[in-house]
Amino acid sequence: MKTNHRRVSRVAVATAAAALCLAGAGQAQAATLGSITFYTGADQTGTAVRLDLEKVDVCQELTTPVRSFFAASNQSVDVFFNKGCTTGAPGRTGDVYYRTGTLGQGNLPYDAVSYRIRATG
Structure with a gap:
């Protein structure tokens, strides 16, 4: 049970990190760099x-x-x-x-x- 909980937590963290990266990438393209x-x-x-x-x-x-x-x-x-x-x-x-x-x-x-x-x- 603990192993599955850890996997779900890791997947949730990875998904959240990917979403933040994509949101940041969209903002970076809109800005003048x-x-x-x-x-x-x-x-x-x-x-x-x-x-x-x-x-x-x-x-x-x-x-x-x-x-x-x-x-x-x-x-x-x-x-x-x-x-x-x-x-x-x-x-x-x-x-x-x-x-x-x-x-x-x-x-x-x-x-x-x-x-x-x-x-x-």
Whole structure:
């Protein structure tokens, strides 16, 4: 009898722990996590510009062009080389833009002048 009681107790504890983990995971996905930083120079050099990840799906202009980034977040950023989050190479129309991803770093192919934070990674 004691053995069955212990098994039931262990199962109950494991079930409760799993439920708490799942509840916490849902909340974590809803929250903004981490940071994304642009840099005015290549290879994460120059002046750092940390992005406000709460401004989702809003086109934002940069006061100074940026050349590189570091991303460690649950969101990604679409980076544009024309004002107004317009796609295309600088001064041209087209479909060129850059997406940072959620975890990474790198140099941008052109000077970036505007960006939009995506609702999901």
